[in-house]
Amino acid sequence: MLGALVAALLAPAAAAPTLPSPAAVPAQARSIPGYYRLLLGQFEVTALSDGTVTLPVDKLLTHTSPAELAPVMQRAGIDPAKAEISINAFLIHTGSRLVLVDAGPGAVFPHAGKLVASLHAAGYHPQDITDVVITHIHGDHSAGLTIQGKAAFPRATVHVQKTDADFWLDPANAARHPRHAHAFAQARLDLAPYLASGRLRRLAGAAEIVPGIRALPTPGHTPGHAFYEVESEGQKLVLWRDLIHGKDAQFHAPGIAIGFDVDEGAAISQRKAAMADTASKGYLVGAGHISFPGIGRVAARGVSYDWLPVNYSEQALRRAGGKR
Template identity: 50%
Template sequence: MTYPTAFARSTLAIALATGLWAGPASAQTLPAPTLAKAQAGYLRMMLGDAEVTALSDGTVVLDSSILTGAKPEHIKDLLNQAHQTGPLHTSFNAYLVKTGDKLVLVDTGAGSFFGPTLNKLQAGMKAAGYTPDQVTDILITHLHADHVGGLVNGEAIQFPNAVVHADKAELDYWLDTAKAEAAPKEAQGFFKMAQAALTPYVKAGKVKPFEGATEMVPGIRTQPTHGHTPGHSFYVLESKGQKLVFWGDLLHFEEVQFPEPTITVAFDVDQKAAKAQRLAAFADAAKQGYLVAPSHVTFPGIGHLRKQGAGYVWLPVRYVNDAH
């Protein structure tokens, strides 16, 4: 399995944000300050007996030119219908689940790999009342750097008491030196970053592969969804008859791919398989009515889908500030 030509022609397309906030006052009387620290973002909610905390790792700007499977004019029209133009600020979300005696983190954010507008996950975790040493298990949807970069700071392990779980096919692909060397030059950085993030945990004996549908901890199981990457996986949380599915990189542009899920993205290793997984997942979520949590839908990234024509409408959960 190799990267599509579209990926080989593209770059990561990340433009670093300035971090300025204009505020309600006139710029003549109150200049917009540069934020001195990361904005910690989190949302806490209950799913049955399980506590779910959405964590924002930050945002980066992605250009819609990485979308494939439709003419640029059509993609521009879809963005215009959503009142969006040009590159979009894209959320990078991770999720913390407290269930029984387990504290489970689904993906870890980008860490320091993609610049200063990311690497905010630990600040959000602290604001939500948790520390990295409390995490018992880390469930990796796939090994792209924006999902595993937060595992490390340089070569230092950031979650010292956690076991890292990932699909065996995913680990075999990204940690294979021969595959890295054979990949297009534009993709080789993805291999290097995945290896940098995972190697300290591999050396420490803290990486546990799984194959197929497997229960990770009581109430959380895997759902293989290979396509975006060779071992891409959903994680399904169920408690007291309620269900939430962590979708990873099932989609990247909500304004485009919800109304037209056949549109793909250059980051997909296997675009045909990724599209099939997206169509099946959208249809099931809309029919069954359970909650879903994609990684790159506007924070907090948890919501429902409703079928509308040939596409879908995204219905996000309402934000609740639980500070008191």
């Protein structure tokens, strides 16, 4: 038996079939819309890729210097003049509600706007979403709420911190913060259909969105920026959102901020506190701008921190008893 197999392997090869020329098969220069799913107690959590944005983080990061930044970025293999940064949203199926955390940038960025395609790929549709939580009103998190003036999530209630809605919707603030003029204009467009239909819920601080999901206000990046804590059967995931924009630089030195912060000092304090808390307690974190799926844990390393991305797992989707 084995002898016959070896003989067959050693026999002179038949004439090889003619292969098509690779030139006749165009290279497909794109990735498929992405999702990554895990179970958190009784909740199903799906990270949804909205694409990426390329940013000159060497010009945008503050409270640092080229001498500090260059070796850190070099070690990570990333050019700080054109760092490609993920835009991630998160979908939580609680059993009775389907909650989307952040709506992505819609058509605002050229290599993004893939959220709806990723949602379809993950088996859901915009009309299935019962609640959209906006962690803060910045175009890359809220512009995808509205497509050509219409609500992209036609049945959903939109939840946002009252502090953030009041700040971004007040024209007097726009005049006071000319550096963020574009963000004020975008905010009004993003929220318009939900305001008109009475489906914008302004949250007061640490409010519960639905059982198992609650806000943790973390003002700094914007006045109403909030984390969202997701907890089921004692398992916890904290959606950090815009605590991190330059992963390698800001885990190396949490005191490094970014020019998008409305209050850089407060944003730095939030980052230092969040990293220390996460590293000491070991819960999962979901981040808006860490390489997709942006889910992992944090470990302390002296005055710096390490990001420990989740290990890719399909087994983790099987509930005890194998039913899934």
